[in-house]
Amino acid sequence: MREDTPMADGNSFANASPPAGDGIVPGGASDSLRHESAAMHVQGSATYIDDLPEPRGTLHLVPGLSTRAHARILSMDLDAVRQADGVVGVYTAADIPGDNQISPVGKGDEPLLATTEVSFYGQPVFVVAATTRNAARRAVRLAKVEYEDLPAILNVAEARAAGSPMVWRPMEMKRGDVVAGLEHAPRRLSGRVTVGGQEHFYLEGQVALARPGEEGEVHVTSSTQHPTETQHMVAHVLDRPANLVTVEVRRMGGGFGGKETQANACACLAALVADRMGRAAKMRLDRDDDMTMTGKRHDFVIDYDVGFTDEGRIVAVDMVLAARCGWSADLSGPVIDRALFHADNAYFYPDVRLRSEPLRTNTQSNTAYRGFGGPQGVVAAERVIEEIAFATGLDPLAVRLRNAYGTHDRNVTPYNMVVEDSITAELLPELARRCHYEKRREACRAFNAGSPYLRRGIAITPVKFGISFTATHYNQAGALVHVYTDGSVQVNHGGTEMGQGLHTKMVQVAMRELGLGTDQVRITATTTGKVPNTSATAASSGADLNGMAVLDAVRRIKRRLVEFAAAHWNVGEDEVRFAPDGVHVGQKVIAFSHLTRQAYFARVSMSANGFYKTPKISWNGDTGQGRPFYYFAYGAACSEVVIDLLTGEMKIDRVDILHDAGQSLNPALDIGQIEGGFVQGAGWLTCEELVWDRAGRLRTHAPSTYKIPACSDRPRVFNVELLENAPNREHTIFRSKAVGEPPFVHGVSVLQAVSDALASLDGYRTCPRLDAPATPEMILRVAERMRHGSPPA
C-alpha cells in the first residue's frame, strides 16, 4: 500500500471540493478556462495526424473493401492493382505475421483482413500501399474479386426471422414477478418503438501513421480514443510484445465513441505495412470508405408491455430490446447491456423484466457511440411514459413526476442498485417553472386548434445517466507528472483529447493544486510510453478517472516539496501553502520556481506517477446484479418544435436545459458539452438517417446523403444552465460530475415534442407512436396515419 495514495483513506477527499470563495485559482478547476488548444485551433496550427510532417518515403494506404454483404471469396486477382502507377505493395491476410484478429473483446470474430469469406459490404479485404494517396485510391479500384453470394441478413427483423445468432450473451435484468405484475395491473398496454442508428461523423476521419523502429519496434500515431487497446491490437497483429509498440495521440478531430475500437483497423494496417516495408505508412480513410467500413450507433427494435394505474403510476414493465449489432461482437455486448441499464431512464419500475437480443447481421459492426446504448433505452422509457399519458389523459410531465425515482423508497433500479442521489423529482418541476412549460403547452394547443398546416409540440424529459464503465476493471487511470527545475510542469495522463476539453480540465487540476498559471502547466500527447495500461476515454469517465490520477501524482510531488520546504526553511509543514501569488513558507512568499530549484539541489524527486480506481462499484454481468455505477448524472430538457403537415418538415423553436454537472470543473466547457450533445442527440432522432439497399450497401456514406444538423438546425432559442450548488455527493474530482454523454440524451425531448405536435391531429387522444429518426418523411407518415387511422401505402 502506497502511503500517500488518496485511496488509502476514503475521506481524504472530503475536502476536495473547495469552500466557496477560497482556494480557487484563476483559471484553475471550477473556472471557465478556454480550451488548451483554442488558439491553435483557430489558427489552423493544432496538428492532427494527417498534418504531421511525413517521414521520407512515407507510403499511403487505402483498403480494398468488399462489395458483397455476405459471400465466399472465390478468387482475388490483384495483379492490376500491383501494376498500377505508384503502387509499392498490396497486402492480404496472408501477409499478417501474427494474429489476423482485432476483436476488442477477445471473441476472435473480427479478422483485420477477410480471408475466405466477407461478412458485410465494406469489409477490408486487402490493402494497397502507394507513393501517393490518390495513386492508392485509383489502384484499389482495379481489383478483381470473385464472390459467391451467401444469404445476407441486414436488419433486426431479418435476423429474428432467420434465427440469426447473438453476438453476445443476452442479458436479463429482473425484479419481482413481472408476469403477475402485468396481469394484476389496473391498466395495461403494449407496443413497439424502433430507433435508428447514427454515424459518428467525426470531422477528422480515421487515420494512423506508423513508423518502423529498431528491432521490430513500431511507433503508431493513431486517432484513437483507446491507445492501450490499439497498442495491444498492433502487437497481436505483428506478433510482438507490447513493449515494442508505442501508440500516441495528441488530439483527435472528434471521436464520440467512433474511435474507441474503430481506430484499430487503420492503426494495424499502417503498422503492418510499415513493418513489412521498413517505411513509414499512413492510412487516412476517405470519408466514403470510413462510413462504409466502420461501425455506428446500434439501431434498436424495442417491444414493451407495461402495467399501470389510472393515476399513471407504473406497476410493471416487460421489455425486449433487440439491436442490430453487425457482423462481429465488437462492443455490442456492453452497449446493449447499457441500453438495459437505461431502459428505466429516471423512473422506478416495481416489477420489471428487461431482456436483450444482440443480433448478428451482415452490416457494419456497430460500436460505441456517445451514450453507449443508453440513449436507445431512454427512448423506450420515454415512449412508455408517453403511452401512459395518452392512455390516462394526463400530461406526460405529470406521469414522469409520478414515476420518478424516490430518494428513500421507490429507489431501486432493475439491476438492484439503490439510487442514492435522485434529483429528478425536483429537477423536472424546476425546469418547467424556469421555461414556463405549462403556459407554453397551453399556447401550443391554442395555436394548433387554429392551424391547418403547422402544428406545435412541446415536451420535457429527464435524464439519469449512470457513470462508470460497466466493465469494472476499466475504472482505473494513471498519470505522470513532471515538475522541472524552472518550475514548469508537464502533465500526462491516460485519457485522450477529442475536443471535450479533457486536457484543459487536467491542466486545471494541476494549476489548482500548485497555484500555477496556464503558462506554467503543459499537457503533452497521450502515449502508451508514458502512462501504460490505460482505459478508453469513454463512458464520460475521462475527467473523473484521469483527474483523480493527475491529482494523485501532483499531490505526491507536492508532499515532497512541502517536506523539503519545511525542513529547508525551518517551518512546520502546515505552514507551507501553494497559492496563485507563490508558495507561502511561513511568513515568506517564494516563487514556485525558486522552490523547485532549491528542491532539485537538495535532490528531491519532482516526478510522480498517479493512479486511481473508482471505489464502491461492482457488477456481475451474469446475474445482472450489483452497483455498476459510482453515481448518476442528471438533467432535464424542454423542447418546443413546429412541424409542417404538408411536408413533414420540422424546426426546433426553443430548447431549455437544466443540467447537473456537479461542482463543474469548467462551466464553459461543460455547457459546450451540453449544447453540442443536445444537437447531436436531436440530429440522431430527426435528420440523421442511415439507409442500406437490398444488397446491404450503405447508401448514406457521405455528408451529401447523411445529414447531420447544420447551423440553422440549432434551436433558435437555446438556454442551457448548469444546476447550481450541486456538488457530487460522491468523492469525485473536486466534486464534479461527468458530462460527456448525459446531455446527448436531452435530444429525446425533441422526439417527444414532435410526437406532441402530431398528437394534435386527433385531439391528443392517441399516442402517435412516432419512431426515430423523425425525418420529414417519418413525420408525414405518422401524420397521415393519425388522420386516416391507417398507415399510408
Added chain:
Amino acid sequence: MTGIRHGIRFYVGNECHTLADVAPTRTLLDWLREDRGLTGTKEGCNEGDCGACTVLVVRLEGERLVWRAVNACIQFVSMLDGAQVLTIEDVRAPDGSLHPVQQAMVDQHGSQCGFCTPGFVMSMVAGRKADGLAQDEHAIDDMLAGNLCRCTGYAPIVRAMRHAVQAGPDHFDAMAGEIADRLRALRDGATVELDGPAGRLTIPADADALARVMVAHPDARIVAGATDVGLWVTKGMRDLPHVVAIGQVPDLRRIECNKDGVYLGAAVTWQEARAVLADILPQPDAEVIRRIGSVQVRNSGTVCGNIANGSPIGDGPPVLIAAGAKLHLRRGDVRRVIALEDFFIDYGRQDRAPGEFVEGVSIPRPGADTVIRAWKVSKRFDQDISAILGAFSLTFAPDGAIASARVAFGGMAATPRRASRTEAALEGHRWDETTLAAARQAIMADFAPITDMRASDWYRRTVAANLLTRLHADCGPENARADISVRAACANAGGHAHG
C-alpha cells in the same frame, strides 16, 4: 487577345506561384496540403459538403475586390489563374495577433475538437467581407450553412460571429490595395494553355476562343465552378484529359438585367445570380436559391453548370423552367435558343451537340398577373439535395381564372420536368378547391418517382400533391397565409425568449 501563356499564376498569401506542370484536376486542397505543406486547411469529406477545407479566393473584378469563401477540395488549382488565395495560415495579423474572428472564437469557446474550426474561421472572415455585413441570425445561419461542426452544436460559433461582426477592420482591409495591385499586375488577357503528362488545360480568353476550342476538341470538359465536376475527380477518380476552365472568361460572366428579364452568362455563379433573380422572383423562390448548396458552393457553382450537368435533382432548373427560362447554346458561330425544359432529354442526356456549349440562360420578368412560387423539400433544411422541388408559375386572367400554368418538379423523374397534366388541370379554371383537387389528382399521373435514400416514392408523390395545397393556401383566392412553412413560423418565434 494578347497571345498564349503556358502557366497559371496566382497568389497564396504573399507568395506568387507560377505553375506550368500542374495537373488540370489537381485540387487546391491537395495542392495546399501535399505540395505546399499548408496543413491548416482540412479535408473532412472531399466533396464540398463539410466546409473544413474552406479558403478565401479574392479576385479583382473590374476595379472591385471580391472576397469569396470556397471549398478547396473541389476547386481545381487550374481554376485559380489570376486569383489571390488566402488560407487559415494568413488570417492572423502580421504582428502575430489573432484576427477578430479568431479572438471571438477563442473567447466564446467556439472550438472543441478544432478540426472544423479553420473552415469556420474562413467562412466567418469571408462573411465579414460580404456586402451588407451579416448581423441577424438568418444571415449567420446562411453564412455558416456550408460548415459542419459535430461538437459544439453551433451555439458558441454563432455567439462568436455576433461578436466578430462588431469588431472593426482587419488586416485584410489594410492589405486590400496591395492585393488589388498584385492582381491587376497579373492581368494579361492571354489564353492559357498547359499541356503535360498530367493532362491539358485551356483557359480561353473569351467566348469566341471557347467556341473554337470546343469545335476543335469536342471531348474537352468545360469546367466553370467544379462543384459537380470536382466530385467526378475526388470521388469518381475520373481522368479528364482536357479541361477547359471558363470560370473567369469575361464575356461569360455577363449579367444583364432589364425590363424584359435577366440574362446570365455561363460563368455567372449562383451567388451572383441570387441578387438579380431575387429582383424578378418573389421571396419563397429566392429562398430556394439561397438553399442551393451553401455559400461556398454558390460562390463557385454556376447557374448554367447546374443546367448543363443535367442532374435530376438540381435545384435551379425546375425554378427556371417554371419561370419560362430559355437556354442559349452555341457551337462555333452558330447559336440557338431553346426552352430550358427541352434541353433535358433523359437521365444523363441533354440536347447538346458535340462541340456545342451552354453560353447563357435568360429568364423573363414575370408580369404583374403572374405568381411564381417554388419550394424545396429535403431531409435537412440547409445544404441538402432536394427530395422534391416544386416550382409553379400561374398567370391569372382578368376574370380570376388561371390563364396559363407552368409547373416543374425536380426529384420526381429522371430529369427536371414539367407536369403537363397538372398544368392542364389548372389552366382555364379558377384557383379554387375543385381545381386544387383536380390538380392533386393530375400530378399523380404526371410522375412516377423512385424510392432512394432521400425519400420514398410515396413521400415524393404525397409531397408533390401537398405542394399544390401549399400553393393554394399561399396564393389562392383567400388571403395568403404567413404560416405556411416551419421556417416562416420560426422567424416569429423570437418573442418566446427566455424570461
